[in-house]
Amino acid sequence: MKKLHIIGLGLLGGSFGLGARQKFPELIITGTDANQKNLAEALTLGIITEAKEKPDADTDLVILATPADTLGDLVLKTLEQVNENTLVFDVGSTKAKLCALLTDHPKRSQYLAAHPIAGTEYSGPKAASADLLDKKVLIICELEKTDLHLKEKAYQLFEALNLKLRFMDPEEHDRHLAFVSHLSHISSFMLGETVLQKMEDDKNIFDMAGSGFASTVRLAKSSPAMWAPIFTENKENILNAMDGYIANLTAFRDKIAAEDSKGLFDEMAEINKIRDILDLGK
Known part of the structure; x- marks a missing residue:
């Protein structure tokens, strides 16, 4: 070469x-x-x-x-x-x-x-x-x-x-990426937007945001010029991923509203299995 x-x-x-x-x-x-x-x-x-x-x-x-x-x-x-x-x-x-x-x-x-x-x-x-x-x-x-x-x-x-x-396969690629990459960026952008809307004092965000917030919202610093086209190019797969995500958020919100501590614990414990999956890939 x-x-x-x-x-x-x-x-x-x-x-x-x-x-x-x-x-x-x-x-x-x-x-x-x-x-x-x-x-x-x-x-x-x-x-x-x-x-x-x-x-x-x-x-x-x-x-x-x-x-x-x-x-x-x-x-x-x-x-x-x-x-x-x-x-x-x-x-x-x-x-x-x-x-x-x-x-x-x-x-x-x-x-x-x-x-x-x-x-x-x-x-x-x-x-x-x-x-x-x-x-x-x-x-x-x-x-x-x-x-x-x-x-x-x-x-x-x-x-x-x-x-x-x-x-x-290209269709399989786009379907999987919608969940493990594209949805992650959307979640981060929307978390950033929600915080900016509710916390108008920049100093409060800076003082109160711990490492958990920083790591979760990190992707919200990504380039809109790169990500806006990705979201529209992979629209169908991303909409499917978002529908599932929104449904899970709504169900989780309902458990909090109902003060269902055991339900919240059990769901998060089940989700903790993601740790083992990600650790295998290291």
């Missing part, structure tokens, strides 16, 4: 660039971003070596790391630009629409649907880190539709960055 091109130089795109530079010092990394400030910062930080709108003809890999609602048009445009030896992969949080869009595309074999389960509540090139992807899970969808020779280029990068590969 000699050349890498990144479109979207924020947290994920930037981290791929920094990680790739660390593992492959001779690698030529070009890229672009719709935000000129991000582009300038990416050059300063060494995420890319040169700003370019389009990948060079001999580029090995093109990474698409832009908001979810832009990826459909972008992947079609990028596939038109690249030659037969270039692989294009995205790192978006939704996969079903993209995979369906490309089902009959003549260059479908040059596309890889990928999603790294990595990130922070911060955004932009300055939030990028060379080790952000280390030991993180990377979900790949419809692997069998990608050319064998081309996906080896991606595997070379994924292995170097120490990513743990998992394989999933």
Whole structure:
């Protein structure tokens, strides 16, 4: 692998660039971003070596790391630009629409649907880190539709960055992510909004908020530019997840209203099983 091109130089795109530079010092990394400030910062930080709108003809890999609602048009445009030896992969949080869009595309074999389960509540090139992807899970969808020779280029990068590969159907991916990622962000945003509405004195929030509140509301600091498109792109799955969440909140509220201490205890004890599941994944 000699050349890498990144479109979207924020947290994920930037981290791929920094990680790739660390593992492959001779690698030529070009890229672009719709935000000129991000582009300038990416050059300063060494995420890319040169700003370019389009990948060079001999580029090995093109990474698409832009908001979810832009990826459909972008992947079609990028596939038109690249030659037969270039692989294009995205790192978006939704996969079903993209995979369906490309089902009959003549260059479908040059596309890889990928999603790294990595990130922070911060955004932009300055939030990028060379080790952000280390030991993180990377979900790949419809692997069998990608050319064998081309996906080896991606595997070379994924292995170097120490990513743990998992394989999933795109619809299954979007359904699961609605519950374990997208709903988490919605919950955090809404908790933040509720507190801001009821506690107008910023000092009270600062003084009274403990570590539990800080960790629960952490995701409310995430970029709206990234998350608003995800919520609409995965609308059906997210609405289903929210319906279940709202029903559980209502039932829990009813137990509190009824002063059903035993019911509250039993329900929380049952939910504590999530601790064992999460500990297994460490």
